[in-house]
Amino acid sequence: MATNKMFFAGTGGMGILLMGQIVGTAAIAEDKAVTFFPSYGPEMRGGTANCTVIVSDNEISSPLVHESDVVVAMTVPSMLKFEPTLKPGGTLFLNKSLIQQAPKRSDITVYEIAASEIAHDMGETRVANIIMLGAFVRTTNIVSSENVEKVIRDYFGERKAALVDINLKAFHHWTP
Amino acid sequence: MSGKVLMKGNEAFSEAAIRGGCRYYFGYPITPQNEIPEYMSRELPKHDGHFIQAESEIGAIMMAYGAGAAGGRVFITSSSPGIALFQEGISLMCSAQVPTVILTVSRCGPGIGGIQPGQADYFQATRGGGNGDYRVPVFAPSSVQEGVDMVYQAMELSDKLRNPVMIFTDGLLGQMMEPVVMPDFVPVPKSDEIRKGKPWALTGYGKDDSKRNTVTSLRIVPDVLEKYVHGLFEKYEQAEKELCRVETFDIEDADMVIVAFGTVARITKEAISMLKEQGIKVGLIRPISLWPFPYDVFNKISPKTKVVISAELSMGQMIQDVELGIAKRFPVRLINRTGGTIPTSLEIAERAKKIYEEIGG
Amino acid sequence: MLQPVFEYTKGMLPVETNYCPGCTHGISHRLIMEVLEEMDMLGNTIGCGPIGCSVMAHRFMNVDMMECAHGRAPAIASGIRRVHPDKLIFTYQGDGDLASIGTAEFIHAAARGEHITTFFINNAIYGMTGGQMAPTTLIGQKSTTTQTGRTVAQAGAPMRVCELVSTLDGAVYVERVALNSPANINKAKKAVKRAFDVQEKKLGFSMIEFVSTCPTNWGLSPLEAIDFLNEKMLPYYPLGVFRSPEGGQ
Numbered sequence: 001m002a003t004n005k006m007f008f009a010g011t012g013g014m015g016i017l018l019m020g021q022i023v024g025t026a027a028i029a030e031d032k033a034v035t036f037f038p039s040y041g042p043e044m045r046g047g048t049a050n051c052t053v054i055v056s057d058n059e060i061s062s063p064l065v066h067e068s069d070v071v072v073a074m075t076v077p078s079m080l081k082f083e084p085t086l087k088p089g090g091t092l093f094l095n096k097s098l099i100q101q102a103p104k105r106s107d108i109t110v111y112e113i114a115a116s117e118i119a120h121d122m123g124e125t126r127v128a129n130i131i132m133l134g135a136f137v138r139t140t141n142i143v144s145s146e147n148v149e150k151v152i153r154d155y156f157g158e159r160k161a162a163l164v165d166i167n168l169k170a171f172h173h174w175t176p
Numbered sequence: 177m178s179g180k181v182l183m184k185g186n187e188a189f190s191e192a193a194i195r196g197g198c199r200y201y202f203g204y205p206i207t208p209q210n211e212i213p214e215y216m217s218r219e220l221p222k223h224d225g226h227f228i229q230a231e232s233e234i235g236a237i238m239m240a241y242g243a244g245a246a247g248g249r250v251f252i253t254s255s256s257p258g259i260a261l262f263q264e265g266i267s268l269m270c271s272a273q274v275p276t277v278i279l280t281v282s283r284c285g286p287g288i289g290g291i292q293p294g295q296a297d298y299f300q301a302t303r304g305g306g307n308g309d310y311r312v313p314v315f316a317p318s319s320v321q322e323g324v325d326m327v328y329q330a331m332e333l334s335d336k337l338r339n340p341v342m343i344f345t346d347g348l349l350g351q352m353m354e355p356v357v358m359p360d361f362v363p364v365p366k367s368d369e370i371r372k373g374k375p376w377a378l379t380g381y382g383k384d385d386s387k388r389n390t391v392t393s394l395r396i397v398p399d400v401l402e403k404y405v406h407g408l409f410e411k412y413e414q415a416e417k418e419l420c421r422v423e424t425f426d427i428e429d430a431d432m433v434i435v436a437f438g439t440v441a442r443i444t445k446e447a448i449s450m451l452k453e454q455g456i457k458v459g460l461i462r463p464i465s466l467w468p469f470p471y472d473v474f475n476k477i478s479p480k481t482k483v484v485i486s487a488e489l490s491m492g493q494m495i496q497d498v499e500l501g502i503a504k505r506f507p508v509r510l511i512n513r514t515g516g517t518i519p520t521s522l523e524i525a526e527r528a529k530k531i532y533e534e535i536g537g
Numbered sequence: 538m539l540q541p542v543f544e545y546t547k548g549m550l551p552v553e554t555n556y557c558p559g560c561t562h563g564i565s566h567r568l569i570m571e572v573l574e575e576m577d578m579l580g581n582t583i584g585c586g587p588i589g590c591s592v593m594a595h596r597f598m599n600v601d602m603m604e605c606a607h608g609r610a611p612a613i614a615s616g617i618r619r620v621h622p623d624k625l626i627f628t629y630q631g632d633g634d635l636a637s638i639g640t641a642e643f644i645h646a647a648a649r650g651e652h653i654t655t656f657f658i659n660n661a662i663y664g665m666t667g668g669q670m671a672p673t674t675l676i677g678q679k680s681t682t683t684q685t686g687r688t689v690a691q692a693g694a695p696m697r698v699c700e701l702v703s704t705l706d707g708a709v710y711v712e713r714v715a716l717n718s719p720a721n722i723n724k725a726k727k728a729v730k731r732a733f734d735v736q737e738k739k740l741g742f743s744m745i746e747f748v749s750t751c752p753t754n755w756g757l758s759p760l761e762a763i764d765f766l767n768e769k770m771l772p773y774y775p776l777g778v779f780r781s782p783e784g785g786q
Contacts, residue, residue, distance in 0.1 A: 021353065025182045028355045034182065036353035040208055040291070061445035063352050066520035200619050226619035230612065231645035238609040238642065242616025245603050246583070250616075268606055367621050378601040378617060380581040380624045385547075390595045392604035 002057055004142045005065040007082045009050035010074030010095075015129035019072065020051035022133060022155065026147035027055040035063035048077055055142050072136050074098060074115070074128070083108075093136050095128065111135055113174050127170035134171040180355040185320045185345065186211035188356050189279055190219065192324040193251035196331030197362045198277070199225035200248045202239035204232055206258045207291045208347040209281035213253075223364075233258040237265030244274040245391040247370035247377030249331055253279040255347075256297050257288060260305060266340055267306025270408070271393035273376075275334035278312075279327065279343040281350035284489075284516045292516025293347035295438060296490035301344050302467045302497075309405050311412040313337070313419050314466040316344040316438045320354035322464075328359050335374070337415060344466060346489070348439045348518065415468065422470035423462040427477050430459030432532050434511075435498050436487040437463045439518070444487050446521035447528065456532060463494070474501030482537040485528055487511045489518065507535055548574045550599050555590075559752040559759025561716040562591050565658060568722070569627070570598055572729045582625040583617055585610040589631035590664040598629075608639020611646035614653045625733055627654045633663045636672040636696050643702075650707030650741035654732045657698060660749040661770060668754035672696045675769055680754075695773065699746050703779035709741035711779040715748040717766050721776075740782050748774050 006023070010016045017038050024034040038051045052065050067087050073079035074095045083092060088107040097116030113135045119128040130152070137148050152171060156163040183191070190212050193201070201220055203213035217227045230236035233254050240252040254262060259280045269276055280301065284294035301314045315330065317323035326343050334341040365372070371379050381387040395401040423441075427433050432451075436444040441462040448458045459477070463470050477484065484506045486495035492510045499508050511527045513519045519527075545551070548570025556562045573579050579600055586594040588607035595602035605613045610628035618626055635643050635657050646653065662680055663669040670680040670687060673695050677686040687695075703711040710732055714725035725747060732743040748770050750762035757765055 021182065024353060028180050028182055034353075034355055036182065037348065038351055038353075040347070040351050060442075061449075062443040062521045063348065063354075063439070064443060064518060064520055066522050200616065202616065228615060228619070228649070231641045234609070235612040235642055235645060238606070238612035239616035239619075241609075242585070242603065242613035242618075243620050244616070245613070246617040246620035248616075248620040264606060272604075367623070370620070378583045378603055379621060380583060380601055382580045385580065385599055388599065388601060390602045390604065392595055392602075393606075394592060394604050 003060070004055050004069045004140070005067065006053045006055075006070040006072070006142075007050055007065065007068050007085065008053065008072045009048065009078030009082050010129075012047065012049045014049065014074050015126065016049040016074065017051050019129050019133050020053045022148060022151050023053055023055065023137075023143055025151045026143040029147045029150070030143060032057060033060045035060050037063050048081070050078060050082070070136065070140060070142070072132055074132065076101065079103065091140065093132055093139075095132060097128075111139060111176075118173055119170065122166065122170065122173075124166050124170070127167055130167050130170040131173050135174040135176070139176045180357055182353050183320065183356050184211060184351065184353045185323060186281065186350045187215045188320050188324050189253075189327050189343070189345070189350075190215040191358060192327040193277065193331065194219060194223055194225065195359050195361050196328040197249040197364050198251040198331060199223060199364055200240070200243040200250045201225070202228050202230050202236040202243070202250070202252055204230050204236050204254065204258060206233075206255045208283060208350050209253050209255045211350070212279070212281075216251075233261035234264065237262045240276045241265050241269055241272075241274055244269065244276045245272065245378050247374045247379060249335065249364070250276045251279070251327070251331075252276060253281065255281045256283045256285050256294070256300070259297060259300060263305035266304065266312060267308055267310060268393045269340050270306075270310035270312065271308065272391050273338040274391060275338055276340045277327065277330045277334050277343065278340055279345065282344065282346040284514065290516040291347065293439065293518060294489045294514065294516060295346060295440065296493065296514060297344075298466065298488070298490060298493035301342055302469070310408065311415070311467060312340050312342050313415060313468070314342045314344050315421070315464060316466050317349065318438050318441045318462065320349065320352065321356045323349060324356050324358065331362075337411065338376075339411070344438065346439055419465055420468045420470050420472075421464035422473050423460070423464060424473055424476070425460050426457065427459035427461060427473075429457060429478050430481050431457045431537055432483050432485065432528065433459040433461060433477055433481055434485045434487055434524075434528060435461040435463070435494070437466060437494065440487050440489060443519065443521050444524055447524035450521060450525040451528060454529065456529065456537070458528070466494070469497045469501070471497070471501040474498075474503075477506065481506055483507045483509055483531060483535045485509050485511055485531060487524060490514055546571045546574050548579055548599050550597055552596060554597055555593055557753045559750060559762055560590070561660070561747070561749040562658065564716045564722060565656065565725075565747045565749065566594065566597055568726045568729050569629070569656060572726060572733060573600065573625070576730075576733060578625050578733070582627070583621065585614045585617070585626070585628040587628075587630040587634040588665075589634050591629060591631065591658070592665065594629055608634050608637070609642055610634070611639065611651070611653065611655060612642040615646050615649070615651050618651060618653060625654075625736060626652075627656060629656045629658070631658045631664065632661065632671040632673040636698050644705070647702050647708040647742045647744070648705050650709070652736050652739050653742065654736050655742070655744040656729075657744055657746040658749050659698070659746055659774065660751040661695070662751050662754045664751050664754055673698070673774075675773055678769070697774060699744070699779045702744060707742050708744060708780055709782050710735040710743035713746040713748065713774060713776050713779065715766065715771060715776055716750070717748070717763050735782060746774075748776070
């Protein structure tokens with residue numbers, strides 16, 4: 001019975017909370033227990049943004065995480081803050097476009113994705129988060145790719161149908 | 177909205193209130209509960225309900241007092257300093273026996289304090305900051321779903337008791353998202369049907385002025401007031417018997433028992449499984465009703481228990497009720513953080529273990 | 538056969554009030570209740586009483602009534618209004634209640650254009666608590682907290698509430714009347730009726746200020762109190778319509 005504890009982190013405006021919410025919503029479709037806890041308040045105004053997500057086959061007691069399985073870091077400060085929380089053998093996804101320095105840990109698996117540059121090349125800088133999400137989902141399989149696609153369709157479909165295609169494209173861009 | 181959906185606590189509590197029959201919400205912005213007035217301003221009009229952004233928390237609770245006295249189902253929310261401003265209205269409503277459901281998304285104090293989660297408003301909630309002898313039933317959920325169910329049931333309970341009922345959450349529960357299943361909508365009486373269910377409400381008496389109603393908290397003659405307060409307390413005594421709720425596990429066979437409510441109880445559960453792995457048997461008492469406090473459950477603690485710990489996000493407030501329940505039978509200790517830092521399960525486990533060792537376990 | 542030439546309004550309950558001799562609360566109570574009786578609205582009205590000498594108004598006025606906390610009546614009335622969109626709702630407030638502790642609730646109810654009517658009793662003093670300075674106490678006027686007379690330096694100048702509230706677009710009908718003579722009392726009754734008409738038409742917030750007396754706390758006989766009202770109050774608190782749905786006076 002698996003429990004996965006994750007941090008998604010970056011700065012305000014990057015769609016950090018959305019990444020966590022998409023994962024959480026997809027997990028419900030798989031009948032898993034989920035908690036999602038965002039940072040809130042003044043730190044959200046141009047500062048760092050992060051969310052803690054737990055997906056489990058069992059009931060989740062604490063929604064807080066001190067030892068994580070996965071960290072998705074979009075910026076240097078978020079990597080510095082959350083890399084130390086990773087368990088030995090944990091996984092770090094980092095946005096290589098904005099994180100030029102190497103992680104310190106040698107006991108973790110690191111995936112480097114130039115998400116901001118890829119998004120820029122796709123003509124929509126806002127989808128960097130979804131590019132990272134694609135890498136995260138298809139590497140970890142904590143939630144299924146199909147369910148995440150469905151959540152992306154529902155979420156963006158409600159707002160603007162045109163956004164569905166670009167986000168799905170972003171989601172599929174990076175393959176392990 | 178059917179089946180399980182991922183919802184933020186604050187929004188889920190709002191939706192639960194509407195489904196429980198709330199058609200009147202009066203609010204004032206304060207972090208970390210702002211999603212509630214935002215949600216209510218957007219959703220209530222869709223249900224022929226009403227939202228007012230009040231001039232202050234005092235204005236908001238007075239609007240609640242008016243709408244409640246007029247027979248409406250009212251939901252009103254704030255966070256710690258705002259709840260302080262509610263106190264005048266809470267005392268009035270208890271005195272005048274006007275229902276309303278109050279939810280706090282508690283943060284840190286004293287003063288403006290901080291906006292991160294806290295439980296240092298335990299006294300404010302359970303002892304009341306308003307004047308006079310009164311009681312308010314207070315329930316503390318530890319998950320979004322439990323909060324949804326409590327808000328929904330509190331709508332009915334508050335009407336039945338003719339007294340405010342409070343739901344005590346904190347910034348963590350208000351801001352976090354969890355899967356929830358929403359209960360069904362209850363039917364809501366129209367303006368001219370209110371008196372059937374609430375014969376005491378202010379609706380205008382129509383043709384027969386022998387049916388004239390007044391809602392007042394003024395009783396100027398000492399004998400009259402004394403008798404009235406005794407009447408209120410008969411109601412509270414009955415409520416004490418009926419409303420007490422608590423979750424426990426393993427307290428009949430524990431080396432150590434931890435008492436915690438709300439989100440801290442969840443974190444404590446994880447700490448307890450860590451301690452179990454180290455061979456220490458730890459029981460949990462999670463008061464679900466903070467008033468009435470489940471004092472009786474402390475009688476079930478195994479005599480071989482070495483220590484009882486109160487884990488709180490305050491300098492130690494619930495611990496006073498824990499001590500009343502323990503009645504000097506066991507040593508009582510505190511594990512706490514305040515100022516907005518929430519202890520991790522690891523921190524609680526380590527501190528509990530240290531206390532256990534010090535006590536000679 | 539004898540014909541009744543005068544009947545006590547059904548709007549007032551047949552009980553003794555607690556008002557002092559010469560106090561004008563009785564007049565303003567009766568005017569409001571007579572108008573409601575004439576409109577056949579006593580059973581469709583909800584009143585919101587104050588803290589102050591008229592704290593017992595709910596025992597005298599024959600309508601469903603809420604006894605409110607000090608200054609909070611306009612917020613309470615706003616809540617009642619949401620539940621009962623078609624009733625007449627009024628607040629009855631003194632100067633300490635409305636213009637001091639309840640300024641926020643009053644001003645914001647007016648700003649929201651609440652469909653309620655506020656009756657404002659201005660007698661330039663706190664009555665029930667024993668004659669302390671009110672926001673409307675005149676310069677030079679003695680009170681138990683301005684024992685040598687109010688000064689601008691110490692307490693600022695008195696508030697003119699009608700003038701203040703009539704700057705708000707939500708306040709559609711604002712009039713100041715005085716309870717100092719039969720003619721003015723008749724005028725006051727017309728103002729009360731007009732305020733309720735404005736409310737029934739859902740045009741917005743309406744307020745009638747009654748310039749009133751307090752012989753007991755002013756330390757004057759009832760007749761001297763009328764003189765004080767005429768000579769001191771009215772020059773500072775001029776009568777008239779400050780705002781009306783038709784515009785201007």
